Amino acid sequence: MDFSLLLVVAVAVTGLVWLLDVTWWRRRRLARLASVESANGATLDDGTRRKLAREPWPVDYARSFFPVLLVVLLLRSFLAEPFQIPSGSMRPTLEIGDFILVNKFAYGLRLPVTNTEFVDLGEPQRGDVMVFRFPEDPSVNFIKRVVGLPGDRIRYEGKQLYINGEPVPKELVDENPEGAPGELEFREWLGEHEHALYNNPRDPGPQMREVTVPPGQYFVMGDNRDHSNDSRYWGFVPQANIVGQAFAVWMNWDGGLPSFDSVRLIP
Structure with a gap:
């Protein structure tokens, strides 16, 4: 619907x-x-x-x-549109059941339904958490982190992200985080954003040779790197599919009573 x-x-x-x-x-x-x-x-x-x-x-x-x-x-x-997080692909940044707010004017004003941009106010930046229409099924909204901008060269090997030939800085924070037993929690610096991510040490995960992001498109990944259906599998996000920038969590509801303990800005 x-x-x-x-x-x-x-x-x-x-x-x-x-x-x-x-x-x-x-x-x-x-x-x-x-x-x-x-x-x-x-x-x-x-x-x-x-x-x-x-x-x-x-x-x-x-x-x-x-x-x-x-x-x-x-x-x-x-101005702002609410969404609910249905999966764990953005953990630990976003949890299942988080209700988020999406800035609808950060990347330009778009007409409802058609999603046609009529006022250009800016472009996604590396590290932004972005909501977009899934390229393979535009009726479904996805949320991922922007990794590659138009013209960037992106490679992912050995659980290390490379942009334009340079490894993206990250450091180990926890070898067995409480929220994800058996995973490794890292802190990563992507653009102006410092954020947490999970890696599974028992799973080699996807390996991706270098690709170049086409003009007017973006390369996105989930923070739950080994459990995310993202650009490594299906390709790039066209400019026309962008919905907005996720900027805050205002509630979490996982089927029980709604909780407001997790109200926060999204890094």
Whole structure:
């Protein structure tokens, strides 16, 4: 289900009903009221007047919901949109059940539903956590960390990431982290971002020879490096598929009671 499409349709329908009432139906109701009063030769009592001038229920609902739906559409399309993390591919940065906020204007303003950019406000930077439409199925949203920018040369061998021939700095933090027993936790410096990542020492993981990121596209990876379906498997993210930059976690809900203990900015 495309919630953006449903929201756009709801705004269009309620807005059209409200507009028709303002420009046409209300005048007809008032004209009918004046006609009845003229035929009776006297002013009707308040109860009768309210009954004759009463808005039909579709108009009443449209007038009530249209401004609310319009504000939600504008905020969700151009300011910030909530998403829930469905998998562990971004652990330890993001946990399953985290509810995140995505900055919708960091990389330019885009039309809802079509995702067409109409105002250019910036480009993804190396290390950003980015939400995008999965290239193989644009109806599905993915979230990964931007590793390669257009023109970058990317290689991944022996659990080491190389950008333009240089190894990305990282250091071991924990040989058996509590949140992921049996994994290794590292701290990595990618662009201006310092973040944590997991590696599985028992699994050699994918090995990738050097590739060059094409113009207008991006190479992305999950922080849970050996458990992430990312650019190492299916390729690059086109500029047109970008949704926005994830910047904060505001709640976690894993099926029990919602928790606000994990509220934080995303590194």
